[in-house]
Amino acid sequence: MRILVVEDQPDLQRLLRACLEDEGYAVDTAGDGKEGLAKGLVWSYDVIVLDLMLPKLDGISLLERLRERRSTPVLILSAKDALPDRVRGIDSGADDYLTKPFERAELLARIRAIIRRVAGQSQSTFRSGAVSVDLRSKTVCVDDGLIALTSREFSVLEYLITHQGRVVSREELLDHLSDEHDESNSNCLEVFISNIRRKVGATLIETRRGFGYVIPK
Amino acid sequence: MSSPSNTTASAWSLARTLAWSHVSLATLTVIGFAAAMLWGQYRGTIRQVESQLFGAAEAMRQSLETGVDPEDLSIPDSFFHRFGRAPRDQAYWVLWSPEAAPIAWGGRLPEDTTVSDLRPFPLSPKPKRPRPFQSERDGRTIELMVESGDNRLMIARPMAKEFDALGSLGLRLLGGILVSISVAALMAIWVSNRIATPISDLAVKTRELTHDRLNERLDANQSTSEMNELASEFNSMLENLQRAFERQKQFTADAAHELRTPVSVVLAQSEHCLARARSEVDYRVEFETTRATAIHMRQLVQDLLDLARMDDGRLPLQLEPVDLAMVGNEAVAMMSSVAAEKLITIDVEASPVMVRGDQLRLRQIFLNLLSNTIQYSDRGTRVSVAISNDGDMATMTIRDEGIGMSETEQSLVWNRFHRVDTARTVVAQASQGDQSTVGTGAGLGLSLVAELVRLQAGRIEMVSAPGVGTSVTVVFSRNAVDPTTNPYAVCCENFLRASPHVASQAAGEIKDPVKTGWASQVLPFIEHPALAKQVRLSPSRAAAEKAGVKPPGTPEGFHPEISVQGEADRVTRSRYAPPSVLINDELQVMELRGETSHYLKPPTGQASFGLLKIAREGLILPLRAAPNKAIKENKVVRKENVRLDLKKNIPQAISGNAV
Numbered sequence: 001m002r003i004l005v006v007e008d009q010p011d012l013q014r015l016l017r018a019c020l021e022d023e024g025y026a027v028d029t030a031g032d033g034k035e036g037l038a039k040g041l042v043w044s045y046d047v048i049v050l051d052l053m054l055p056k057l058d059g060i061s062l063l064e065r066l067r068e069r070r071s072t073p074v075l076i077l078s079a080k081d082a083l084p085d086r087v088r089g090i091d092s093g094a095d096d097y098l099t100k101p102f103e104r105a106e107l108l109a110r111i112r113a114i115i116r117r118v119a120g121q122s123q124s125t126f127r128s129g130a131v132s133v134d135l136r137s138k139t140v141c142v143d144d145g146l147i148a149l150t151s152r153e154f155s156v157l158e159y160l161i162t163h164q165g166r167v168v169s170r171e172e173l174l175d176h177l178s179d180e181h182d183e184s185n186s187n188c189l190e191v192f193i194s195n196i197r198r199k200v201g202a203t204l205i206e207t208r209r210g211f212g213y214v215i216p217k
Numbered sequence: 218m219s220s221p222s223n224t225t226a227s228a229w230s231l232a233r234t235l236a237w238s239h240v241s242l243a244t245l246t247v248i249g250f251a252a253a254m255l256w257g258q259y260r261g262t263i264r265q266v267e268s269q270l271f272g273a274a275e276a277m278r279q280s281l282e283t284g285v286d287p288e289d290l291s292i293p294d295s296f297f298h299r300f301g302r303a304p305r306d307q308a309y310w311v312l313w314s315p316e317a318a319p320i321a322w323g324g325r326l327p328e329d330t331t332v333s334d335l336r337p338f339p340l341s342p343k344p345k346r347p348r349p350f351q352s353e354r355d356g357r358t359i360e361l362m363v364e365s366g367d368n369r370l371m372i373a374r375p376m377a378k379e380f381d382a383l384g385s386l387g388l389r390l391l392g393g394i395l396v397s398i399s400v401a402a403l404m405a406i407w408v409s410n411r412i413a414t415p416i417s418d419l420a421v422k423t424r425e426l427t428h429d430r431l432n433e434r435l436d437a438n439q440s441t442s443e444m445n446e447l448a449s450e451f452n453s454m455l456e457n458l459q460r461a462f463e464r465q466k467q468f469t470a471d472a473a474h475e476l477r478t479p480v481s482v483v484l485a486q487s488e489h490c491l492a493r494a495r496s497e498v499d500y501r502v503e504f505e506t507t508r509a510t511a512i513h514m515r516q517l518v519q520d521l522l523d524l525a526r527m528d529d530g531r532l533p534l535q536l537e538p539v540d541l542a543m544v545g546n547e548a549v550a551m552m553s554s555v556a557a558e559k560l561i562t563i564d565v566e567a568s569p570v571m572v573r574g575d576q577l578r579l580r581q582i583f584l585n586l587l588s589n590t591i592q593y594s595d596r597g598t599r600v601s602v603a604i605s606n607d608g609d610m611a612t613m614t615i616r617d618e619g620i621g622m623s624e625t626e627q628s629l630v631w632n633r634f635h636r637v638d639t640a641r642t643v644v645a646q647a648s649q650g651d652q653s654t655v656g657t658g659a660g661l662g663l664s665l666v667a668e669l670v671r672l673q674a675g676r677i678e679m680v681s682a683p684g685v686g687t688s689v690t691v692v693f694s695r696n697a698v699d700p701t702t703n704p705y706a707v708c709c710e711n712f713l714r715a716s717p718h719v720a721s722q723a724a725g726e727i728k729d730p731v732k733t734g735w736a737s738q739v740l741p742f743i744e745h746p747a748l749a750k751q752v753r754l755s756p757s758r759a760a761a762e763k764a765g766v767k768p769p770g771t772p773e774g775f776h777p778e779i780s781v782q783g784e785a786d787r788v789t790r791s792r793y794a795p796p797s798v799l800i801n802d803e804l805q806v807m808e809l810r811g812e813t814s815h816y817l818k819p820p821t822g823q824a825s826f827g828l829l830k831i832a833r834e835g836l837i838l839p840l841r842a843a844p845n846k847a848i849k850e851n852k853v854v855r856k857e858n859v860r861l862d863l864k865k866n867i868p869q870a871i872s873g874n875a876v
Contacts, residue, residue: 009482011510012481012482015482015485015506019485022492022493079475081473081474081477099477100477100478100480101483101485102484102485104484105488
């Protein structure tokens with residue numbers, strides 16, 4: 001899962017990145033509205049965390065211009081807590097609105113909820129055959145036995161299982177697993193996939209030659 | 218009409234009062250009118266009856282004079298009919314001899330009365346009116362007497378039918394009174410309601426107005442022009458209230474908003490750190506961030522507090538003569554490290570100039586302006602600071618080569634929470650704990666400057682063009698003397714004005730203006746002839762000479778060994794300051810000012826500085842109570858009209874201020 005944080009306050013930006021990376025997300029950051037819009041238009045993020053008071057381009061304008069081209073889920077994280085601001089934010093195309101100061105746990109839960117909603121799921125536990133993936137506790141079970149996956153392996157599995165039934169191309173998978181500074185090459189992906197197959201079972205992830213990977217429904 | 222709940226039960230409503238006063242006025246008028254009418258009618262009736270009786274009496278007298286025998290005398294028929302045929306209207310008559318013996322009588326005497334019961338009433342020698350008869354009224358009977366030769370003829374009759382007429386008139390008047398009072402009452406109720414209803418409506422509406430319904434307005438089309446005026450005044454008051462309230466709301470919202478970001482940082486940082494075990498470096502980073510954020514918040518809170526106090530007019534300003542150049546240099550020195558980070562050079566061109574102001578607040582003005590200038594200047598540019606003395610004005614100009622501002626922007630920068638950019642970019646302060654007075658980056662710095670300059674009777678001029686740079690000039694009046702300061706301060710101000718060149722030289726030498734106080738800042742260098750004379754003739758010196766102590770130096774002119782500064786202080790204080798003492802919190806006298814001998818009398822024995830020991834008797838109690846009260850309540854305590862029993866002195870009023 002790849003998240004863009006648009007926040008101009010340097011401390012807060014650093015903290016948001018640290019929190020989200022701790023949770024295994026790939027995080028990009030932008031320090032002003034223009035940079036945020038550019039990144040949001042170029043990459044397909046799973047969630048954008050957006051501040052409203054930004055230099056160069058304010059959050060609402062950024063959101064409106066982003067929505068002309070993309071439907072990336074957006075969570076507004078702003079110090080503006082008045083009702084008109086919240087309504088305007090949601091009406092401009094945001095998926096959720098969280099006011100500062102925020103609780104870390106709430107922010108992470110809301111991000112998980114957005115990811116779940118986009119995947120069309122109502123629970124945070126995904127199942128496929130004997131395998132169940134809990135996005136909340138970041139655990140994978142096969143027949144009630146806990147499987148230890150590395151965080152990158154879990155990220156691959158998480159992305160595939162939230163898009164269950166859809167063939168995910170290697171490029172898309174790589175885009176969503178690595179942030180802008182990540183330089184790992186595409187061969188790593190094969191390694192992760194084979195590791196997952198070894199640990200969870202070879203039948204879970206199917207390879208569609210020339211298209212990508214899929215976890216069938 | 219509902220009476221307001223907060224009025225006392227005994228208070229009448231306006232409508233009731235108005236109605237009652239209308240009705241009582243109307244009643245009084247109508248009753249007075251009716252009474253006057255009835256009285257007039259009564260008098261008229263009596264006159265009429267009297268004239269009829271007199272006519273009859275005159276006719277009878279003429280008959281007597283023509284020789285008719287008194288026995289044959291009777292009331293002429295025409296009068297008999299005029300008086301009324303009913304028995305109770307009929308008249309009777311008696312003719313008395315000069316000895317008051319009845320000679321003859323006739324007519325219908327009153328029942329149970331014989332002629333011997335009747336007596337002629339004594340004739341008064343001076344009748345009230347020039348009438349040819351005299352009359353008396355006895356109950357309803359009117360008696361009229363004329364003289365016929367030496368005899369006296371009385372004719373009398375009861376006024377039955379006249380009183381009947383009067384009674385029926387009275388009844389009709391009573392009816393009229395009742396009807397007109399009822400009509401008046403109805404009209405009074407209508408009128409008073411018409412007057413009072415808008416007022417009570419106003420009261421009801423006012424009661425309904427709460428802080429969240431300030432946008433409501435009263436109807437300006439009231440029934441009377443006074444009410445119209447009241448309503449429009451009320452509306453304009455509401456307008457002002459609403460505006461002030463919204464400003465306050467906006468300010469609170471902005472303040473909360475500004476505090477949210479640092480709180481978010483602290484909260485997120487600590488939660489992030491606590492989420493799992495971290496390395497020592499991580500913890501260090503966390504604490505540093507938290508500290509920097511806390512410093513930022515502290516400044517924000519301080520600024521908010523200052524602004525709030527200034528809004529209330531509660532910001533304490535210690536106005537004293539301050540050298541603007543010195544303050545400016547200090548501020549520049551404090552900001553130099555911040556400027557150096559951006560490779561900005563600050564040129565200072567300052568000539569000493571004394572103004573009346575609060576030193577700390579003046580420095581804050583400088584620091585905020587400088588920090589703002591540095592924040593919006595590009596790396597490697599120059600900032601020039603000029604402080605000069607422009608006649609009666611002291612000007613301070615900060616000019617930069619920064620980004621500049623458009624005219625709209627210029628009018629907005631002094632607003633609270635305004636930022637040139639909509640974003641909130643905090644000046645890096647992580648390693649500048651001591652620089653906490655530096656601008657907050659919250660957009661409060663310049664509004665603070667505006668308020669502080671206004672409070673110190675100054676004004677701000679701004680010249681700016683985008684891309685060229687900005688020049689901010691703060692102008693203080695050098696003559697601004699706050700009349701609330703003590704005369705002692707005013708005197709020093711006068712000295713300053715009398716010899717500005719000396720004063721500005723003096724300013725360069727001031728070591729510790731706060732500690733040394735007013736006079737010592739200025740006076741040591743003043744070569745004012747009058748003052749010089751005072752110094753020479755100062756009592757302490759005279760006393761020293763008297764005591765046989767050889768004063769050092771030559772007897773004329775200045776003596777370097779005498780503390781000129783101290784002498785000048787003392788002279789100024791004794792001449793210009795009111796008698797006063799400066800005490801510490803143990804009531805020990807620290808300093809005597811003015812002629813205090815009326816109030817203080819050192820007792821014999823061990824010397825003491827204790828105020829209560831050296832104060833005169835009548836002053837001991839108030840002087841003990843006042844400082845305690847002042848300390849306890851933290852405000853100025855006044856005690857006046859304390860009478861002192863002095864042998865020669867007329868008892869005087871003493872007033873003292875203790876803080």
